[in-house]
Amino acid sequence: MTQLSNMAPEQKGLALPAIDGELMREAAESYLGNPVFRAARYEELILDDNPYRRPVRPGDIGLVDFSAPLSRADYAQLSGLMGHRMLLNIYDAGKLLLPRRPTAEKWRDYEQFYAERSRFLGDLIRPYLETHLFGFVRAGARRPEALTAARAIGRAREITGDRSRQADELRAVVTSSPSRDAMIEMLAIQTVATSLNMGLQPGAALRELVGAGGMGHLPGPLSTAAGSDLLLRRVADSSGIKFEPHSYYQYYLPSTLALMNYVNGGARDPGRVFALAGALVMQSAEAYALQDALQPALAERLGGGSGPGRLPARSSADGESRSPESVVGLVERVGGEFGLAEFFRGMEEYAVLLDVHHDERMRQFAWISAMPAYVEKARRLQAAIGEHGLTVDLDTFVESSEECSTTHVHDEDRLLVIESGEMEFWNCFGMRHRFRPGDVTFIPRHHLHGSVVLTGECVYHQPVITGELDRRFG
Numbered sequence: 270m271t272q273l274s275n276m277a278p279e280q281k282g283l284a285l286p287a288i289d290g291e292l293m294r295e296a297a298e299s300y301l302g303n304p305v306f307r308a309a310r311y312e313e314l315i316l317d318d319n320p321y322r323r324p325v326r327p328g329d330i331g332l333v334d335f336s337a338p339l340s341r342a343d344y345a346q347l348s349g350l351m352g353h354r355m356l357l358n359i360y361d362a363g364k365l366l367l368p369r370r371p372t373a374e375k376w377r378d379y380e381q382f383y384a385e386r387s388r389f390l391g392d393l394i395r396p397y398l399e400t401h402l403f404g405f406v407r408a409g410a411r412r413p414e415a416l417t418a419a420r421a422i423g424r425a426r427e428i429t430g431d432r433s434r435q436a437d438e439l440r441a442v443v444t445s446s447p448s449r450d451a452m453i454e455m456l457a458i459q460t461v462a463t464s465l466n467m468g469l470q471p472g473a474a475l476r477e478l479v480g481a482g483g484m485g486h487l488p489g490p491l492s493t494a495a496g497s498d499l500l501l502r503r504v505a506d507s508s509g510i511k512f513e514p515h516s517y518y519q520y521y522l523p524s525t526l527a528l529m530n531y532v533n534g535g536a537r538d539p540g541r542v543f544a545l546a547g548a549l550v551m552q553s554a555e556a557y558a559l560q561d562a563l564q565p566a567l568a569e570r571l572g573g574g575s576g577p578g579r580l581p582a583r584s585s586a587d588g589e590s591r592s593p594e595s596v597v598g599l600v601e602r603v604g605g606e607f608g609l610a611e612f613f614r615g616m617e618e619y620a621v622l623l624d625v626h627h628d629e630r631m632r633q634f635a636w637i638s639a640m641p642a643y644v645e646k647a648r649r650l651q652a653a654i655g656e657h658g659l660t661v662d663l664d665t666f667v668e669s670s671e672e673c674s675t676t677h678v679h680d681e682d683r684l685l686v687i688e689s690g691e692m693e694f695w696n697c698f699g700m701r702h703r704f705r706p707g708d709v710t711f712i713p714r715h716h717l718h719g720s721v722v723l724t725g726e727c728v729y730h731q732p733v734i735t736g737e738l739d740r741r742f743g
Contacts, residue, residue: 358382424617535548640702
């Protein structure tokens with residue numbers, strides 16, 4: 270094994286030792302050797318009451334490179350999805366997760382998930398995954414020249430306005446789609462995922478400081494109760510979507526994982542408590558913006574009357590609970606100028622991730638909603654390749670019955686061409702597409718999807734579509 274080189278610190282927040290890429294890859298491969306990270310079986314699309322089983326697709330490790338930070342344009346590439354899945358697992362290995370209904374098999378997974386070797390390897394690769402995954406976030410966040418409490422509050426208001434505008438854009442896509450119900454459930458899964466770490470330690474350290482200083486309890490968005498009655502959570506409940514870690518691991522979008530991991534990283538680091546407060550104010554703003562924008566559609570989905578699905582009544586305290594003023598005031602009293610600067614940093618960095626999350630939801634939902642158009646696009650491209658005798662890179666797969674492809678992304682646009690056998694394909698929770706011999710579809714790069722073979726054997730091809738080929742014939 271190669272050795273760690275000099276330990277020269279770099280810029281604040283990225284003080285890491287230089288490391289040989291071979292050691293990084295070897296440690297990551299060893300970490301993924303843990304059986305709980307093996308590729309998923311078909312029956313594991315939803316993981317029922319087993320918080321230790323985390324399908325990462327270890328076979329993809331040879332296709333990724335964690336040695337350089339991601340750019341914003343490529344945040345959802347394969348190394349981003351795979352790296353964030355690994356990072357979530359590493360963070361969660363520092364928490365106590367227990368099944369509701371223990372079995373001998375779950376206790377075996379428990380032992381493997383918390384194994385000392387696995388946790389050691391996870392701690393070794395964690396800083397390098399964080400640098401790869403969050404470098405563009407740190408670079409893209411705004412830094413004010415002069416910071417006051419009023420400036421922090423004003424910027425929080427601006428970002429909250431951005432959240433509302435983006436939620437309205439998302440509402441227009443969701444409510445006009447023939448796949449509306451599936452999209453709402455997919456949204457509910459992402460919202461449940463990010464809310465799993467709301468209140469775990471979101472302001473625990475601040476609350477302790479507040480109590481010691483005689484300032485009362487931490488109010489507003491950082492309250493552990495914030496968001497507990499959001500309509501998307503109610504949609505999840507009404508649809509049977511579980512509120513537990515992490516039944517829908519395979520359906521988490523890369524940007525959803527990024528939001529989770531930013532909070533997880535802040536929660537484990539006492540040095541980031543004020544930045545975490547800023548991030549969580551924005552997390553709450555996003556949750557409320559989604560509720561407000563989607564309320565008519567969610568109300569229709571939940572139904573009226575006096576039953577458990579009825580909409581919550583508005584109260585005068587509702588708007589106050591969304592206000593950043595109380596949190597900013599608390600941060601200033603406890604942390605002074607330093608605390609305000611850190612709060613602003615966390616708020617800005619999380620806002621970058623929320624922008625990315627919005628972009629990814631819009632792209633994924635456009636694909637979900639327009640699958641017939643993507644099939645036609647694939648037919649045009651396939652016909653052009655044949656008619657013009659074009660040479661393209663091509664991967665061919667021969668898979669057997671019930672062989673399952675753990676959800677993943679490709680780093681280039683591809684076609685899916687079924688030669689023989691049948692396949693079930695999905696790009697959204699609750700939606701399945703059955704493909705037979707001769708069927709084709711277009712798979713956009715960096716879009717989450719998975720599949721399973723339905724017949725004794727399935728042979729299919731994936732021609733790689735370059736930008737030039739797409740512009741000419743797509």
